[in-house]
Amino acid sequence: MNVVDIITKKRNGLTMTRSEIDYMVKGISEGTIPDYQIAAWAMAVYFQGMDIEETRDLTLAMAYSGEVMDLAPIQGFKxxxxxxxxxxxxxxxxxxxxxxxxxxxxxxxxxxxxxxxxxxxxxxxxxxxxxxxxxxxxxxxxxxxxxxxxxxxxxxxxxxDKRLYAIxxxxxxxxxxxxxxxxxxxxxxxxxxxxxxxxxxxxxxxxxxxxxxxxxxxxxxxxxxxxxxxxxxxxxxxxxxxxxxxxxxxxxxxxxxxxxxxxxxxxxxxxxxxxxxxxxxxxxxxxxxxxxxxxxxxxxxxxxxxxxxxxxxxxxxxxxxxSLPFYDLPQASHKEELIAREEGYVVDLDALKVGHAAMLLGAGREQLDDHIDPSVGVQLVKKYGDFVKKGDVLAVMHVNDINRLALARQQLQEAFTVGPAQPVTIPLVYxxxxxxxx
Missing domain, CATH: 3.40.1030.10 (Nucleoside phosphorylase/phosphoribosyltransferase catalytic domain)
Incomplete structure (x- = not known):
């Protein structure tokens, strides 16, 4: 079996066989297929897609590419x-x-x-x-x-999957x-x-x-x-x-x-x-x-x-x-409030910008080996649809490194939009x- 032929086949929108998928997955996990050929194959899949049988075969091949947990000794349906x-x-x-x-x-x-x-x-x-x-x-x-x-x-x-995802x-x-x-x-x-x-x-x-x-x-x-x-x-x-x-x-x-x-x-x-x-x-x-x-x-x-x-x-x-308010969990050394600049309803609260603010404070990772500070983050006080007055607290940033505060504050400020009319309700479950x- 030839990797270039498999890449060409998928590039042309044809369906891969189970044996071709198994061959690709084996080569990915064992390191016998180089990164550039995996990248080419992934790009072919990105543009041409896979049918449900191909996707199932890829899933099973990846699932059994390494250790598989045997939970049979655990009683009941897991x-x-x-x-x-x-x-x-x-x-x-x-x-x-x-x-x-x-x-x-x-x-x-x-x-x-x-x-x-x-x-x-x-x-x-x-x-x-x-x-x-x-x-x-x-x-x-x-x-x-x-x-x-x-x-x-x-x-x-x-x-x-680890190698394929990294690529x-x-x-x-x-x-x-x-x-x-x-x-x-x-x-x-x-x-x-x-x-x-x-x-x-x-x-x-x-x-x-x-x-x-x-x-x-x-x-x-x-x-x-x-x-x-x-x-x-x-x-x-x-x-x-x-x-x-x-x-x-x-x-x-x-x-x-x-x-x-x-x-x-x-x-x-x-x-x-x-x-x-x-x-x-x-x-x-x-x-x-x-x-x-x-x-x-x-x-x-x-x-x-x-x-x-x-x-x-x-x-x-x-x-x-x-017996303690925060259950003796780690707490940041400093708390900084974000204050509403105008009166009205919170008509938008951008989750992505709130998340970025928390990451800038040290709560998340940009790289897998980054250190996480467990005590920092953002505590919202107001959310979508809430009425706020000028001077009300919108959120509280929990901070240890003050040097991280300015960029986090900017992201959090941009996350909130206040307007004059109460917004429509967004469903929790679609x-x-x-x-x-x-």
């Missing part, structure tokens, strides 16, 4: 939840606790974040003492005992639906999930900016997941403004804890309940979505979900003090894609 990435998106922290409190095993393997703020692992690591490195035996025992555990992604999980990132081929879908689903298959709930973010703070493209991605992921023998649901949620009020690692953990204690933001609560209810339905706990949601609301109201979160933290060595409605 469901994972994945977000395509947003600003202030801490729903995974809440969903893990809710699903586990409902008796659904969550064996969660997550990566570190690249971009606006940290990933789920970074958020948990902002809890003093929390261990994200567990042995396989510890991981499985913890899930069987308390129904949930979270570990950092294995170094040999889907090696083909796509520097060759302007990231925005390809077959390549995005296969990247996400291959990691979930390799991590051992039987059921997958996908939170596909839509809007300026998301990778998918428009609903049509996001819907196409969601349908592709649901279909290839189904073809790979997994149960998959995709929920398309808004990311034009941040989810909740806090953006930054320890800040987001604190907000998740507040919600689990009954004091959280309504938008964050709503999206978390919807996603976790789908996890319960996939796992067979309920056949009816509304019944699943009602159980989760009860678990929130009775404090059982909060108790489950504390069990997870304690099991992995984390330390929280619930649509849900199930296997039968793809």
């Amino acid at each position: 469901v994972d939840k994945h977000s395509t990435g947003g600003v202030g998106d801490k729903t995974t922290l809440i969903a893990i606790a809710l699903a586990a409190a409902a008796g659904i095993p969550v064996a969660k393997m997550s990566g570190r974040g690249l971009g606006h703020t940290g990933g789920t692992v970074d958020k948990f690591e902002s809890i003093p003492g929390f261990r994200v490195e567990l042995s396989r035996r510890e991981f499985i025992e913890q899930v069987n005992t308390i129904k949930a555990a979270l570990i950092s992604q294995s170094g040999n999980l889907v090696p083909a 796509r990132d520097v060759t302007a081929t990231v925005e390809s639906i077959p390549l995005i879908a296969s990247s996400i689903i291959s990691k979930k298959i390799a991590a051992g999930a039987q059921g997958i709930v996908l939170d596909v973010k839509v809007g300026r703070g998301a990778f998918m900016k428009d609903l049509d493209t996001a819907t196409q991605l969601a349908r592709t992921m649901v279909e290839i997941g189904k073809g790979a023998g997994r149960e998959v649901v995709a929920v398309l949620t808004d990311m034009n403004q941040p989810l909740g009020y806090n953006v930054g690692n320890a800040l987001e953990v604190a907000e998740a804890l507040d919600l689990l204690r009954g004091q959280g933001a309504e938008d964050l609560k709503e999206v978390s309940l919807i996603l976790t209810a789908h996890m319960l339905v996939l796992a067979g706990k309920h056949t009816d979505f509304q019944a699943a949601r009602e159980e989760l609301q009860q678990l929130l109201a009775t404090g059982q979900a909060f108790q489950k979160f504390t069990e997870i933290v304690a099991a992995q060595g984390g330390r929280l003090d619930f 649509k849900t894609v199930l296997s039968q409605n793809t």
Whole structure:
């Protein structure tokens, strides 16, 4: 088999065979195909696309290109939840606790974040003492005992995707639906999930900016997941403004804890309940979505979900003090307020600019080896649709390095637009894609 022939075939818009895809993936993961040929092939896929069978074959080939987690020793139907990435998106922290409190095993393997703020692992690591490195035996025992555990992604999980993504990132081929879908689903298959709930973010703070493209991605992921023998649901949620009020690692953990204690933001609560209810339905706990949601609301109201979160933290060595306002999480040394310059309604709150402000303060990474400061970030006081008076506090920046403040302030100021008329309501959830409605 010849790499140039495969590149030519895809460049000409023809369909690759499974053996050709396997050959490419093997060469990518083992390093026998050079970067420039991988880049040429990725560009051909970017322009010519892949049909659903090609995308499924690519997904499976990548999923089995390295280590595959065997979760068979874990009792019950294993469901994972994945977000395509947003600003202030801490729903995974809440969903893990809710699903586990409902008796659904969550064996969660997550990566570190690249971009606006940290990933789920970074958020948990902002809890003093929390261990994200567990042995396989510890991981499985913890899930069987308390129904949930979270570990950092294995170094040999889907090696083909690691190399392919790095090349796509520097060759302007990231925005390809077959390549995005296969990247996400291959990691979930390799991590051992039987059921997958996908939170596909839509809007300026998301990778998918428009609903049509996001819907196409969601349908592709649901279909290839189904073809790979997994149960998959995709929920398309808004990311034009941040989810909740806090953006930054320890800040987001604190907000998740507040919600689990009954004091959280309504938008964050709503999206978390919807996603976790789908996890319960996939796992067979309920056949009816509304019944699943009602159980989760009860678990929130009775404090059982909060108790489950504390069990997870304690099991992995984390330390929280619930007698303190910020739970003894790391706090920045300085707080700087952003003040409204005029009266009116917040008619726009640009999630991307809020995320950039948080990253400039040190809450995110521009490169994978960048250091994250867990204590910094942005705490919103006003959001889309809120009325403000001149002089009101719009947001608070949590800062350690004052030299970072000026650029972050500029980004945050530009994120807010105040106008005279109250804006129309933006839906939190646009649509849900199930296997039968793809």
